[in-house]
Amino acid sequence: MDTRETTPGTQPERKMVLGVPVADEIDDADEDLPTEPMKINMGPSHPAMHGTVRIVLTIEGETVKEGDVQVGFLHRCFEKESEYATWTQVFPYTDRLNYVSPMLNNVGYAMAVEKLLGVTSLIPERAQYIRVIVGEISRITDHLTCTAAGAMELGAFTIFFHNMKAREWLWELLEELSGARLTHSYVRVGGVFADLPDGWADKLRKVLKASEEVLREVEDLLLTNRIFRDRMDGVAVVSQEDAIAYGWTGPALRSTGVPYDVRKDHPYLVYDRFNFDVPVGAHGDNFDRFMVRMEEIRQSTRIIEQALDQMARLGGGPILLDDPQVVLPPKREVYNTIEGMINHFKIIVDGIKVPRGEVYSYTEGGNGELGFYLVSDGTGRPFRCRVRPPCFAIVSALPQLLKGLNIPDIVPTFGMMNMIGGECDR
Numbered sequence: 001m002d003t004r005e006t007t008p009g010t011q012p013e014r015k016m017v018l019g020v021p022v023a024d025e026i027d028d029a030d031e032d033l034p035t036e037p038m039k040i041n042m043g044p045s046h047p048a049m050h051g052t053v054r055i056v057l058t059i060e061g062e063t064v065k066e067g068d069v070q071v072g073f074l075h076r077c078f079e080k081e082s083e084y085a086t087w088t089q090v091f092p093y094t095d096r097l098n099y100v101s102p103m104l105n106n107v108g109y110a111m112a113v114e115k116l117l118g119v120t121s122l123i124p125e126r127a128q129y130i131r132v133i134v135g136e137i138s139r140i141t142d143h144l145t146c147t148a149a150g151a152m153e154l155g156a157f158t159i160f161f162h163n164m165k166a167r168e169w170l171w172e173l174l175e176e177l178s179g180a181r182l183t184h185s186y187v188r189v190g191g192v193f194a195d196l197p198d199g200w201a202d203k204l205r206k207v208l209k210a211s212e213e214v215l216r217e218v219e220d221l222l223l224t225n226r227i228f229r230d231r232m233d234g235v236a237v238v239s240q241e242d243a244i245a246y247g248w249t250g251p252a253l254r255s256t257g258v259p260y261d262v263r264k265d266h267p268y269l270v271y272d273r274f275n276f277d278v279p280v281g282a283h284g285d286n287f288d289r290f291m292v293r294m295e296e297i298r299q300s301t302r303i304i305e306q307a308l309d310q311m312a313r314l315g316g317g318p319i320l321l322d323d324p325q326v327v328l329p330p331k332r333e334v335y336n337t338i339e340g341m342i343n344h345f346k347i348i349v350d351g352i353k354v355p356r357g358e359v360y361s362y363t364e365g366g367n368g369e370l371g372f373y374l375v376s377d378g379t380g381r382p383f384r385c386r387v388r389p390p391c392f393a394i395v396s397a398l399p400q401l402l403k404g405l406n407i408p409d410i411v412p413t414f415g416m417m418n419m420i421g422g423e424c425d426r
Contacts, residue, residue, distance in 0.1 A: 037060050037065055038059050038060070039056060039058055039059075040056075040057050041056060042056075043055055044070075048153055048415070049414070050415065050420070052425070053073065054070040054073065055067050055068065055410070055414075056068040057402075057410075062406045063404065063405075064406070064407065065403065067399045067410075069395060074422065075425045076096065078096075078097060078422075079385050082382050083382055086347070086350070086351030086352070086380045088348060089348065090385065091109065091110075091187065091188075095185055096183060096422045097426060098365060098366055098423045099182060099183065099422050100141060100142045100145050100146075101138035103134040103137065103186060103187070106184065106185065106186060106187035107131045107135050108361070108365065108372055110131075110190075111268065112359060112360075112373075112374050113189045116357060116376055117355070119190065123190065124191055124318040124319055126195075126317040127191035128269045129269075129307050129310065130196065131187060131192060131269055132269050132270060132274075133307050133308070134177070136300040136303050136307075137170050137174060139297075139366055140170060140297050142366030143293040143300075144166055144170075145163070147218075147290055148163035148164055148167075149415055150415040151163075154231050154232075154411075155227070159218050159221060163218065165214065166210070169207045169211065170207060173200065173204055173207060176197060177194065177196065188320065189326055189327070189352065190321030190323065190327040191318070191319045192319050192320070204304065204308070208305070211297075211301070215298070218294075219294070229287070231412055232285070232286045232287035233285060233286075234283070234285050235285055235286045235405070235409050235413065236286050236401045236402075236413040237283060237285045238256055238284040238285075238397065240258050240284070242397070242400075243397075244258065247393035247396075248368065249368030249390050250368020251292045251368070251418075252394045253368065255280070255281035255288035255291075256281060256283075256284035257280050259278045262364035270307075270310075271303075273310065274306045274307070276306075277299055279295035279299065289416040289417075290416060325347075325352065325353070326347075327347075328344060350380045351381055354378070356376055356378040357375075357376055358373070358374065358375040358376070358384075359373070360373045360374075361374075366418070367391045368393075368394070369390055370390055372386070373386035373388065387423075389420075391418060391420055391423055391424050392423070392424050394418075395417055395419050395424060398414065
């Protein structure tokens with residue numbers, strides 16, 4: 001017999017749940033007791049922070065009262081490092097701004113330097129088409145990554161694998177083109193490093209077609225899923241006025257219904273030759289931000305297919321500006337001729353002699369308007385290289401968006417902002 005057994009009536013009976021005694025119900029008089037807000041840290045070492053970001057949350061129960069968003073833990077020093085590199089040596093640094101769509105950073109920086117040089121209209125037509133193609137591929141991979149992570153963080157791991165599969169197909173093509181899987185340094189001042197390999201365009205068309213099927217599978221799995229819709233619909237709503245006031249651009253701004261797209265409103269390269277739509281949302285919530293990115297993948301596919309068709313009609317042509325004082329010579333000349341070796345040495349070590357002046361050049365990056373403000377003092381290095389990263393302005397609105405949300409809503413809200421550490425902490 002268990003010696004702990006007691007005789008009935010010797011102590012009060014206690015409620016049992018799954019064999020465990022629980023306390024009695026709290027008296028009604030205790031319900032009006034004041035609660036004390038609690039401060040908790042989210043990040044900087046948190047798997048859902050998409051980079052080294054810290055949020056100091058003030059919560060009452062599950063409700064967020066305040067969110068102090070602190071960036072800067074990564075601090076890549078891009079802008080200061082660029083002042084100690086020649087104009088050509090900055091390209092590897094741009095790869096690491098938004099490291100999910102590095103080609104777009106390459107293109108944006110190259111166009112800013114070319115604007116300072118005054119050679120924008122002299123860039124070969126074929127090089128401009130290639131820049132569009134690699135840039136739109138990077139936009140697709142950027143959106144695939146964002147939507148994959150956003151779905152996975154809500155429990156939809158299958159979506160993550162689907163999107164990563166399509167992203168890997170595209171990254172393999174970029175690796176075949178540039179020689180690097182992620183940090184390409186493919187674009188050059190005056191054009192691009194190499195022409196499209198034989199058969200590469202046909203491979204790209206097949207991959208784009210297969211990626212379209214992946215998008216259909218993802219939408220079939222997600223768009224009627226009650227858990228996903230309940231977690232995304234009507235969460236973190238932003239008005240058009242607030243989005244504009246914060247300086248939002250890109251998919252985040254377009255989710256509020258503002259159809260601003262640099263490619264449409266201020267065409268550059270050969271974007272004025274393409275027919276494509278600018279997807280917009282209606283509510284400015286997390287679901288709209290997700291769906292705008294999904295539709296932009298399809299629009300990027302349209303642009304790429306038109307670019308490939310137009311290139312085929314144009315035929316071949318140069319891919320680099322014909323100016324040895326600006327363009328790096330081919331490797332075969334560097335290794336086999338004294339002139340090529342000297343030109344390579346001068347451009348890399350001394351740098352391109354960019355005329356004195358300042359310029360602001362902007363393109364449509366993965367997260368919105370990507371701007372480069374460059375100042376030249378006439379030497380071979382930038383006197384100032386200032387970046388306007390799109391996600392910095394978007395993340396600046398996060399403290400306001402977090403107010404009133406529940407703790408589980410933080411992760412999808414932050415994910416749909418697509419904060420990239422290298423770009424934000426430049």
